[in-house]
Amino acid sequence: MNGCQVVTVTAVTFHRIARWAAVIIGAGTLLAAQAALSAGSAARPRHYLIVAVVKPKYKSIVEVVDTRGRQERLVQAPQLTLPSAEWSPDRSMLAWTTGRGIMVERGNGGERRLVFSQPGVRCLGLCVPLTFAWSPDSRRLLVGGAGRRTNRLLTISLNGGRTTDVVRRHADTEYQVIGWAPNGRQIAYQRTSGTYGNDVGLIVARPDGTRRRTLFTLQEPIHDSFEGAWSPDSRSIAFSTPNRAPHDPTLAIVNVATGAVHRLPGGWGSQRPAWSSDSKRLAVALGSRTVTMTTAGGRIHSLLELTGASIAWSPRDQITIAGPDAQPWKVFASRNGIAAAKLLFLLPRNVAVVDIDPQ
Numbered sequence: 357m358n359g360c361q362v363v364t365v366t367a368v369t370f371h372r373i374a375r376w377a378a379v380i381i382g383a384g385t386l387l388a389a390q391a392a393l394s395a396g397s398a399a400r401p402r403h404y405l406i407v408a409v410v411k412p413k414y415k416s417i418v419e420v421v422d423t424r425g426r427q428e429r430l431v432q433a434p435q436l437t438l439p440s441a442e443w444s445p446d447r448s449m450l451a452w453t454t455g456r457g458i459m460v461e462r463g464n465g466g467e468r469r470l471v472f473s474q475p476g477v478r479c480l481g482l483c484v485p486l487t488f489a490w491s492p493d494s495r496r497l498l499v500g501g502a503g504r505r506t507n508r509l510l511t512i513s514l515n516g517g518r519t520t521d522v523v524r525r526h527a528d529t530e531y532q533v534i535g536w537a538p539n540g541r542q543i544a545y546q547r548t549s550g551t552y553g554n555d556v557g558l559i560v561a562r563p564d565g566t567r568r569r570t571l572f573t574l575q576e577p578i579h580d581s582f583e584g585a586w587s588p589d590s591r592s593i594a595f596s597t598p599n600r601a602p603h604d605p606t607l608a609i610v611n612v613a614t615g616a617v618h619r620l621p622g623g624w625g626s627q628r629p630a631w632s633s634d635s636k637r638l639a640v641a642l643g644s645r646t647v648t649m650t651t652a653g654g655r656i657h658s659l660l661e662l663t664g665a666s667i668a669w670s671p672r673d674q675i676t677i678a679g680p681d682a683q684p685w686k687v688f689a690s691r692n693g694i695a696a697a698k699l700l701f702l703l704p705r706n707v708a709v710v711d712i713d714p715q
Contacts, residue, residue: 401670401714403428403463404687405450406678407441410434411706418452420465420715425687425701429465438710440487444494445538447715451497453486458499460514463715471497472512472519478504482548487533491563492540498522498563500531500545507531509545511563522565534558534582539590542612544571546582558582558595560612571610572617575603583628587635592651594631594638596623607640609651620653630669637693639667639675646677648693659690659697666711669693676700679709687712 404421415434418441419427432439432452441452443463451460451471461468477483484501491498495514502508509522509531522543523531534544542560549555561568574581574597584595592609599606607623610616622642623629630639632648639648639659646660646667665679675690677697685707688697703709 401672401674401676403715404676405431405441405443405713405715406703406709407439407452407711408679408703409438409708409710411708416710420450421701421703423701425703431461431465432459437485440485440711441713442488442490443713443715444490445492446494449494451488451490453488458486458488458497458512460497471514471517472499472502474502475504477506482528482530484530484532484548489533489535489543491536492538498533498536498543498545500533505530509533509565520564522561522563523568532581534584534593534595535586536563537586537590537612538588541590544584544586544593556581558584558593558610560593569615571612571615572608575601585628585631587631588633589635591635594629596627596629596640609638618651620649620651622647622649627663627665627667630667630675632669632693633671633673639669639677639693641667644681646680646697648675648690657694659693659695660688664688665709668712668714670714674714676712676714678712684708 406419406421409416415436416438417434418432418439420429420431421427432454435455437455439453443450448463449460450463451458457470457474458472459468460471474486484506487500489498497512499512500509502510505527507525507530511520511522529547529549532546534546536543543563544560547557547559556574557570558572559568559570582595582597584593586593592611594609596607597604605619607620609618623640627641637648637650641663644663645658646664647656647658649656660677662680664677668676673692675693677688680686685703685705687700689700690697
């Protein structure tokens with residue numbers, strides 16, 4: 357990058373990097389431990405897409421591993437920026453962010469291509485990283501943080517590469533993607549406005565940007581931000597924040613139709629809540645534990661006496677918990693969100709898992 361180009365990260369991303377870097381530093385020498393320990397589920401995913409930070413240079417990678425934790429493919433070579441990566445909803449493709457923009461490829465590694473080229477970032481004030489979400493039909497991407505000033509929110513058609521701006525650009529407004537509703541009818545994103553990011557809201561709109569509504573506005577926008585996920589039935593969004601202000605809940609569910617917010621115990625802004633396929637339960641951090649609970653906050657089941665960096669709840673009803681505190685190279689799984697999580701596999705001890713997405 358040249359001139360005043362900078363790479364900035366959100367407070368949440370910085371927290372992730374700092375926490376896992378500190379853990380890796382104390383992890384000792386490199387031990388390439390590839391253990392084959394089963395979670396006891398015949399219907400568990402076949403592959404895992406992993407974003408991780410790697411010692412000794414603390415660069416990040418994206419890789420696909422098998423059910424024993426063995427690397428099948430290095431998707432993204434080590435880089436200084438922390439990427440995001442996701443399988444498409446139909447699990448046939450994957451997408452990830454790089455310093456160049458957004459890449460996609462087939463699930464087997466074929467047909468790799470750059471679908472969005474991010475120009476060199478030039479920000480005088482706030483900048484945000486590239487974020488994206490797949491459309492439910494796996495044909496488009498919703499992209500936030502695009503453009504030189506990271507102030508574009510747009511959709512990309514994977515058939516032809518056509519880009520369409522969802523909102524009108526403003527110099528002091530940035531966008532980070534929350535997700536695309538499973539029914540395809542709405543999108544959700546975080547809008548950050550003002551020179552110092554002093555207005556942060558959770559917004560829903562149609563995919564073309566019309567019928568925008570603000571569901572929640574943070575009271576401590578400088579330090580708080582959203583980590584959210586649509587419910588499978590597209591009726592609600594569960595979100596967490598760092599809770600630097602009492603007004604900003606650590607964990608809550610907002611009804612998209614009415615805007616009603618229901619606060620729940622637990623949660624923290626560095627971790628996105630995970631929904632069960634029936635939209636009736638959540639997997640979240642609760643204090644120093646990873647638990648499941650009903651959407652009313654009841655029937656709490658402790659899965660792991662550690663807080664996972666990333667939690668995924670697959671349609672096969674397996675909960676995957678990756679990168680827990682003090683043991684970031686471990687991945688655990690619970691069969692049904694009730695049974696205690698068991699060790700699924702180990703990665704090398706110089707690896708700290710930041711995010712995981714089962715296939």
